[in-house]
Amino acid sequence: MKLKVLAACLLAASSPVLAEVDITPPTSATPAEGLEAWSRIYEVASHPRCANCHTGASDRPMWSGPSYGKTRPHGMNIRAGESRIGAEHVLCSTCHTTKSDDWAKANTTSHAAPRVAMDWQLAPVEADWFGRTSVEICEQLRDPERNGDRDMLALAEHLDHDLILHWAWKPGGGREPAPYSLQAHVNDILIWGTAGFPCPEN
Amino acid sequence: MRLTVNGTEHEVDVEPDMPLLWVLRDELNITGPKYGCGIAQCGACTVHVDGLAVRACQLAVGDLADGAVTTIEGLAQPDSLHVVQQAWIDHQVAQCGYCQSGQIMQAAAFLDLNPEPTDEEIDAAMSAILCRCGTYPRIRAAVHAAAAKLQEG
Numbered sequence: 001m002k003l004k005v006l007a008a009c010l011l012a013a014s015s016p017v018l019a020e021v022d023i024t025p026p027t028s029a030t031p032a033e034g035l036e037a038w039s040r041i042y043e044v045a046s047h048p049r050c051a052n053c054h055t056g057a058s059d060r061p062m063w064s065g066p067s068y069g070k071t072r073p074h075g076m077n078i079r080a081g082e083s084r085i086g087a088e089h090v091l092c093s094t095c096h097t098t099k100s101d102d103w104a105k106a107n108t109t110s111h112a113a114p115r116v117a118m119d120w121q122l123a124p125v126e127a128d129w130f131g132r133t134s135v136e137i138c139e140q141l142r143d144p145e146r147n148g149d150r151d152m153l154a155l156a157e158h159l160d161h162d163l164i165l166h167w168a169w170k171p172g173g174g175r176e177p178a179p180y181s182l183q184a185h186v187n188d189i190l191i192w193g194t195a196g197f198p199c200p201e202n
Numbered sequence: 203m204r205l206t207v208n209g210t211e212h213e214v215d216v217e218p219d220m221p222l223l224w225v226l227r228d229e230l231n232i233t234g235p236k237y238g239c240g241i242a243q244c245g246a247c248t249v250h251v252d253g254l255a256v257r258a259c260q261l262a263v264g265d266l267a268d269g270a271v272t273t274i275e276g277l278a279q280p281d282s283l284h285v286v287q288q289a290w291i292d293h294q295v296a297q298c299g300y301c302q303s304g305q306i307m308q309a310a311a312f313l314d315l316n317p318e319p320t321d322e323e324i325d326a327a328m329s330a331i332l333c334r335c336g337t338y339p340r341i342r343a344a345v346h347a348a349a350a351k352l353q354e355g
Contacts, residue, residue: 077325077329088316090255094254095242100265
């Protein structure tokens, strides 16, 4: 019970409302434009800055990408548990400490734990897409059962509000940022959604 | 800047992005938390902030807000050791001892959230504190003993 209360408190406390991006859907978008937007969305979603924390019931964050050498589970035997914040073992926030605001020097040290102004956590189990294909992730992201019951605007607003996601484009510490930009990624979500969430064929 | 450590309020003249560990050791001369790596990979600097384990090298003092800090120096009661400290003595966990304040602080916070841990859960929690002497079997035994003691009330 204590774990659930703690998890609820941390997650409730980790939802700052900061508007950094413009969320204006296009008036129209063709399926071809939607697929082009999806290909860019997939580049972002599958990038290590995003995918490393989109792991499933194994509850192991991953270390992959050019900053880490070979792909392997997060060091120190870290597990996020069912709470997804590590409450059963070591809280993510033990090392990924929570900043009071977005001060510039927070993530300049190589190999130190990244920090943002919200409590660090693993993505929900249903958002497990580490190592999955473009088709698989596309179908996941347009499925309300697996995307947190979000429509196009809710997906864009989620990107606007979740500061861990913002970190992906300014990771610091010598880490490779996710491609494009937060605004460009939101724009692509809006194009993809306006086009009817088309997914590539197998 | 004001901060509360082990129940005592302190005033320090430091930059807000100074890591808490530097403030504790260099400004307040509270040297129980150890410097090991400075990048959250060894855990020797672990303290509690409002009862939760935190690597003091990773927390900027300006981000403490009103959080109350407890170090190994403040874990025990005036007339008795914390059950984890006693278990550490009973099981003679420490070898070189450098990581032990971090180990004990991590174990105490872990048991507060997970009072009946399995071997696997103990290993997951405690392997995040590096012990170059390899005392992990004794750490596991001591955590189990402390958990049992806490269950007795």
